[in-house]
Amino acid sequence: MGFENNSCTTLIFTYGTLKQGFSNHVLLQDLIRTGDAVFKGSYQTVEKYPLVCGPYRVPFLLHIPGSGHRVTGELYAVSARGLSRVDELEGTSKGHYERRPILLMRAGSGNREEEEEEVPTCAAEAYYAHKNFEKEMWMKNGRKGFSVYSEKESKGYVKRKDRPQNLSFLDHVQIFISSPSA
Template identity: 35%
Template structure:
């Protein structure tokens, strides 16, 4: 039985080259396919632990084109990414989107990790809505990033932090 073909994956945060979780992609031999941006506006906010969250655009007036990178991930690499992103416990969900390759303008169908819909809109509001949206996760954001090893155990530590973050008000 032949192995499934690679999946094109759009990364926009800690998995980019030079960022804290990129070694996971490098170790899985997922080839870099180019610098890209989303074809349609989306919302990107920074949540607990300085973790970036790509959200479906909550309203027609908000959202930006999000910069990131495109990788070709094997089924094994995709399974490792799903584990990191906590898809099994509802932290993120992998969804299709179209990205545009910088320079060539070629449109490519890819998958990306979006905040789970069970909390996405509440997270957007709690982060400050449209005023908090960014177009790119930068090294300044990554400097405040807390890796999974510095949190409560595994991906569950992140979902617990999200729920706690949503339960507080901005001035608490």
């Protein structure tokens, strides 16, 4: 497989706060330092997916293929130990996100003239919004997503420790999707 570290076998597509320059990237920096993660490059989704913001400008990829845009993010290979730490951050056991397969291609490799078939694709996994609230999240965002979570979209992001502690993240999600749209 040509990994620098053979234990890093799971490919994770990051599209939000885990990317370089964003608040949760420190986790991946830790994992890279301990040999539990390897940066593989900038990738984008082969299919279009909605990428939207929820409460506190938290980004969510929604498992609604064909809607939204091709999303650009970063690909990391992580070890089993690294994966469990990312799963914990993403709240997979709490119903915040679900880790599911996604098909990617290198960012910038899909030229118009090129035949689609010639672009090498790679299968990875991404953290999608939990299916319990993805449809509502799409509606709440006016069925508009963006192609990259950039500085602009992350403005107003509130770190977990700075959010009201008396409510769970799912409470925040429910309040967000049930509040009247501005």
